[in-house]
Amino acid sequence: MSIDKGSAYTTNLPTPPAAPTSAVPLWARPRTIRIATTIVLSASAIVLLLFPLSPSRSAQNTVIIALVFAIGAVGLNIVTGYTGYLSLSQFAFVGIGAYTVAILARAWPDVSPFAWVPIGGLLAAAMACILGLVTYRSRGPSFVIITIAFLFLVQFIAIEWDELTNGTAGITMPLPDWPREWGNWPFHLALVVLLGLSLLMSWWIRRTKFGLGLIAIREDEGKAGTVGVTAPVYKLLAFGASALFVGMAGGVYAYYLGFVDPVNMFSILFSVQIVLSVILGGRGTLFGPVLGAFLIEPLNTFANNVSFGVIQGGGNLRLVMFGSLLLLLVVLLPEGIVPSLKALVERARAKGRVGLSGARLAPLSSSTTPAVTTERAPAHPGPARALLEVRGLSKSFGGNHAVDDCTFTVPEGSITALIGPNGSGKTTVFNLVSGTLLADRGEILLDGERVDRVAPWGRAHRGVGRTFQITRLFREMTVLENIVTPLRSFSIPRLGVPAVSGAEASRAMELLDFVGLAAYRDVRAGSLSYGQQKLIELAQVLMLDPKLIMLDEPAGGINPTLIERMGDLIRDLNRQGKTFLLVEHNMPFVLGLCDPIRVLAKGHVIAEGDPDRIQKDPAVIDAYLGDDYLLERKPAPAAGLVTEGSTR
């Protein structure tokens, strides 16, 4: 799935030097694409605006219905394209808006039904928020099933709540009260305005922190929580936003049809049509869903009217058509039209250009070290207070006691290591401290405050930052977007701030410089090497500016040069007062960097102390290091590993 990349943002960052354009074919050059896009969009807007001038009443009807579907698709794109939740209840919000307007118009016949349209939108948004609340914990297939159930439930209410909805008989709307010669203009213009507003909202969302948070949720909801993205609130707002203009469009649609009934207003086929529009045009793109809706609705009209021999147009042919289209889309155009066109242009532009593949890391220099803000002064001689306290922590998976009565502290200003054999529970401890898992028993205190029942984003806001054993960057985002996603606090007004801008963008670039990967800022994170991803994840966690930085195997699976760099970066940050908790199997790396060390075996801390003590501890040698390690220690340290001793 593609997303509109960093170009969507206002940044004051220096742009990298442009590639020579001579090798790029004329049609793929940025200027040509810009001009062509402007011409196509302007021409489409003019044709759409003036379409009621068309002499064909049936064509006018098709465009009005396509407008309703386009508004539905732009709304659904917020939930499906940006947030990654596939909903099959989108047309229910058209129905809710339609019924609201129909009921109010029946109750107050002297008021124009248009006056009730905003109320239809607000009610649809409120219902969508309720759906968001109900589905708070579900994802994937179970989410899809709940949305179908929601659609049927609303239809059931429309059928059964006779006094309000007139049951299966439906509600007849008043006739339009404007002169005959105006024809469909008021309906058409109202829907064009609603489409414009929904596009404006979608565009705005994508440029803001809110939109970036939604994409983080789509890419990896668990990880998004650990960098401070308050997923439930984001999802609730996304659901509400996705239905607002759709409900309004439903109100206009009801007035246009002159009649609402539960069968047509809550048909699942219409919801499928909206989903198809989004997929065909391109999920996560601005105009893709509109394009999809304007391609599918005429096709739908065609399927309704045409007949091939024994196959008559109408319901069945439409089903065959939708089914085949879905199949073709998945096989031939899984990304949709707009992303496929973009990829084509990108390929043409990249031809013959030397990419960043194999580019060397920028050297480390003191000038690239960003000033990290620490809430406390660096550690001083004498016993440091505990920044993190883990007391009697336990976690079982069935009969497997992964963490068993685990107790240890991380002194403030230290680089503490948590070591132990494979499966001893180190990553589980990390998951428990960062909130990705909830403990069965025990307490976790950060800075003296209990956090063991706090949600992952709450812990991130309090100052817990972590990386993962297998890096978990937001793969479809650019490197720069990844760096600016973390949020150290949450507030509704902050959601509207541009995603990448101002001082924050400059700090993100500072951090990219710090890890030597500034040249990669606009590269898709998923295309980086494993070691580069580790460094980017470190920069990402630094952007969160946590009190405690937890690194899960920072040296795992990366080359000796990068290991050395990682060690230097950690030392630099520690000198500035940052506290680290590290899980690592590379013993020379741990012994050269960390003090104190906690040793875990079978989920329990079996030894702790400074590196010298740990290396000599018989229990540690028995459980983890082994006698071989003792023999190996006597000669010089292993080549290619960290050469510098501890600076501590």
Ligand SMILES: Nc1ncnc2c1ncn2[C@@H]1O[C@H](COP(=O)(O)OP(=O)(O)OP(=O)(O)O)[C@@H](O)[C@H]1O
């Ligand atoms: N989500 C889970 N479901 C079931 N079992 C789990 C889960 N997570 C961890 N475990 C089990 O808990 C135990 C501890 O696993 P954990 O990943 O914490 O160990 P580790 O010390 O980090 O290992 P390694 O050094 O190999 O990364 C293992 O037996 C593992 O199979």
